[in-house]
Amino acid sequence: MEDLKQTLKQQIIDSLNLQGMKPEEIDDNAPLFGEGLGLDSIDSLELMVLLERNYGVRIEDAREGRKILTSVQTMADYINQHRKL
Numbered sequence: 001m002e003d004l005k006q007t008l009k010q011q012i013i014d015s016l017n018l019q020g021m022k023p024e025e026i027d028d029n030a031p032l033f034g035e036g037l038g039l040d041s042i043d044s045l046e047l048m049v050l051l052e053r054n055y056g057v058r059i060e061d062a063r064e065g066r067k068i069l070t071s072v073q074t075m076a077d078y079i080n081q082h083r084k085l
Contacts, residue, residue, distance in 0.1 A: 004076045012072070015050050016043050028073045036071070044069055055079045 009023035012032075016039065030036045033044070047069050051057045057079055059065040068078045 001076060001080065004079065005072050008072050008075055008079075011050055011054065012047065015046050026072060028076075029071050032069060032071060047075075051075070051079065055083050057082050 005028055006023055009026045012018070012026070013021050013023065018037070026037065032047075033039045039047075044065065048059050048065060051059065051068075059068055068074055
């Protein structure tokens with residue numbers, strides 16, 4: 001699970017072009033949107049594409065997506081539960 005979270009952090013940085021940020025600067029439980037990393041709705045679309053492309057996980061419902069994309073921890077939990085092997 002720790003490896004997955006570290007990989008996710010690096011993918012978030014790369015996908016959203018968060019220059020100058022390092023994976024260790026992202027807290028597992030910190031909010032990704034609003035007061036956390038300050039991501040916006042466009043970023044959430046990028047994260048959904050990232051999850052589908054890299055993990056075969058598709059988010060269909062926007063309300064469900066908001067819960068899943070809350071933090072790195074919630075993303076990792078969802079991937080572990082829904083990943084297509």
